Structure formats: C-alpha cells, structure tokens
Amino acid sequence: MRSSPLNRSHVLVFDHGTTSIRACIMDASGAIIARHQRNFEQIYPQPGWVEHNPAELWEITLQVARAALQEAGLGWENLAVAGLTNQRETVILWDSETGVPVYNAIVWQCRRTAPFCEALKRQGHGPMIQEKTGLVIDAYFSASKIRWLLQNVPQAQHLLARNRLLFGTVxxxxxxxxxxxxxxxSDVTNASRTMLFNIHQRDWDSELLELFEIPAAILPKVVGSCEQIGMIDPAFTNGVSVPLAGIVGDQQAALHGQKCWVPGTAKSTYGTGAFLVMNTGQTPVHSSQGLLTTLGTDALGKPAFALEGAIFFAGAALEWLNKKLDAFDHVREIDTLAHSLASNEGVYLVPAFAGLGAPYWDSDARGAVFGITQDTGKAHLVRAALESMAYQTQAVLAAMQSEAGLTLERLRVDGGVTRSDFLMQFLADILNVPVERTDDPELTAKGAGYLAGLAVGFWANPQAIQSLPEPVQRFEPRMSAQERERLLTGWHQAVSRVLSKPSFE
Structure with a gap:
C-alpha cells in the first residue's frame, strides 16, 4: 500500500528560470538534499527578440525531476507534494487538444512589442493600467506579447475559432x-504580472482584455499560491499520486523564502538582473516613481501586496566585462580587483545596455562609463560594475520607503552575485542598513517549497518554517555619511547623463 501524502518525507520543487530549469528535493528541516539543473536554448530570431522552445522546457522538467530523485535516492512515493516557481511574464499559447504550442514562448526580456506599448502610453492608457494592475506599460509584461501572437500567428486564430486555444505563463x-x-x-503572483489582472478585484479585467484584444476564454483560472490545485499525472510518476501545490512567481517565491512576511521587510535577488521586493501588507501602494505594485504572499501564503523594482543589469554587467573586455578570467578575481583600489577614483559605470528599469523606466537610456583617465584600468571597471548594483538598489529602496511610508531595518539578499563580499559591504554602506546574506543559493525554490508544504500540511504552520535553521552572514554599514553622500551624488550625475527623458512617466 502506498503511503498517504501527509506521511511522506520530502517536497519536490520545480524552478523554471530564464536560462535553466532545476528540480530541488527538500526535507522536513528545509534543507535541499538534492538538485539537478539543465540549461536550455536561448533563441534570438531578431535583435531584441528572445524566445524559448516550450517543448524543450517540458522535456527538461521531467528530466531534472527524475535526476534529482535519483540523486536523493528517493522515488515518487517519497514526495508529499510538488511545487513550482518560474520566470514570470513569459508567454505560451497552445492547442488544448494536442498540447502543441502555436509558437515559441516569448520571453519576458523580449522587446518586440515595445512600439505598441509606446503607442498605448501616448494614447493615455498608462494611469488606468497602473490603477488596475499596479504595473507601468511596458513590453516586459505578458499582455502585449499575447496580443502579438494572436495577430501574427495564423495557427492561434485557427485554434481560437475552434475553442482549442489556451494561454499561460510558464x-x-x-x-x-x-x-x-x-x-x-495560474496563481495570483503570476497573474498579477500579465497586465491583464485587476489586483484589487483579484480577477481578469474585462476592460484590459478589450484593450489588448484578448479573449477571456483562453485565460487560466487564477488560484492561490498556497493551495493544492491538482495531481501530477500518474503516467509520469509510476502510478504514484503526487499533489501539485505551491505555485508562485520567482521573485515572490524568493520573498517568501527569505521570510519577508510582514510589511516593511524586503529582499533583493542578484543574478543577471536584480529584483527588489518589499512586503507592504494588505495596503496597495501605487507608485509615481516607476515602481510596480504586485501581489506576493504573507506568512500563511495568502495574497499580500508588495512593491517591486527591477534592475535590468546586475550580474550581466560583470558578464559583459568578462566576455567583451576580458577584464577577468574567473569570478574569484572580482573581489581582488575591486579591493586593489582604495576608492572608485571617480569612475562610474551605468549599465543601461538595454535601458534602465526602476525607478527610471527609460528603455532608450544606454550604458556609459564616466570619469575615465589614463590611469583607469580593468580594476576600476570591475569595481564600478559592482558599485552600480548598490547604487541602483539604493535608488529603488529609497523610492519604496518614501512611497510606502515604511522604514527598512535590514535587507535580505540572495543570488549568485552576492558571493562578492565587496558588493555586500558596499551595499550595506550605501544603504546605511545591515545586509543579510544567506549562504543558501536556493531561496527561490525554498519559497515555493514552503508554500507547497503548507498547502498539504507537510509543515503545520508558518512558525514551524520560521524555526528552521538558516545560515546568514550579516554586513553592517561602516561608511561615513559624508562619503556616502559624495558617492551617491556622483552616481546621480552619471545617470542623469544617460537618461533620454528627465522624469518618470
């Protein structure tokens, strides 16, 4: 006889990123005991266009799950539940009868619909869309991508006419x-990133659907982030029944994994880009400074409002220095180079390679390096790239605190770039608050795992999760106020020179 889910010992989490998919196995202590990851192809049909192959995403999903279970020495019968966290905003349309996508997935980074979004701004739709969705009009979000597919892929219209077309994010x-x-x-955190979801009514918005010419029939049902929504098909699990629960967008998953469950707590995840999210509780804060109002979760996994700021280029700035300028051979050299200088010597790198995100939202801004002299070398550029992440973080968090009327007491951070001790200390200095770095690289997966486990009773309550062991390293601010102000003034001057427009829209 197979054990019931409540008697099973582990949680499986699928983590669908922008460049890779991994499966993580968690035990009751919250530890990741096994993980398996595979990269997938990035498709660039034209400059500024980014696509993924949905068939490859699906194939890898099962492969990494089976490999992680094998690594852990477990079978499907050992799983209490499976959760999922994912890159948000990416769009897929498919045939409900065959499961075959009508086109590649259009990725959140894709800019093909930017002209249409600019037209919507000029037509004056921005305030209405922000009021309903908490979002600024941008090609980053799902709505304009869905519209593009419906208008440019004949198979989409063919299936729509036969009531066989479905839409979904990953x-x-x-x-x-x-x-x-x-x-x-889809869950509320992912739905809130489509630019079609009314975050106050917690439902798809008919006025927005009409504006984007998207039929309601293709949309998924919206569920909570912490509820069981079904079962994995036993054909994939050797006949074992495994519940599906804990569905949450990646940045909200990281917020939950960092246990930022009360208003005023915030996290920043540093990878290719950086995503800052602050819990604002049950009160939505609509920003006039380019921040996004979105839905996250509270301690129980119920919807809670959050403010979010997206920094497009964080670790990507270091990758550019490595691949294009050969500034270093290995990431281990980054801190050594940064510490080789007593100061930045007036060198600032503004990494606006494809525009600036929050709080600027200037898609026409372009990157620049300021303050170069004959003595400027690769150490200056590496240090400037690291410092740029802290300056951008400070700009976002200052806007968040001002608009929410909340005071940040600490910043929780995660992501690959946080391995840099130089960045962590400089971040604490520029923010003038302690920065807490977890040594756990899987906070996003853990957030989804906690929500999945709560949904099926694997953990009895949030307090049981709060008490789980958590290794954290704390960096205290030690920079003088005068030095902080001097550095920030230099950064603001540098940014002002790359902006294509003087103020927020």
Missing part, C-alpha cells in the same frame, strides 16, 4: 502538462 503551461491537461491554472 507556470500554467508546465502545470497543464504535469497534470495531463487537467489543470489550466
């Missing part, structure tokens, strides 16, 4: 496949 598509076509759902 979570929706993978859950539909995992459940054998039984679950066409």
């Amino acid at each position: 979570d929706t598509y993978i859950l539909w496949k995992l459940s054998g076509g039984q679950c066409h759902v």
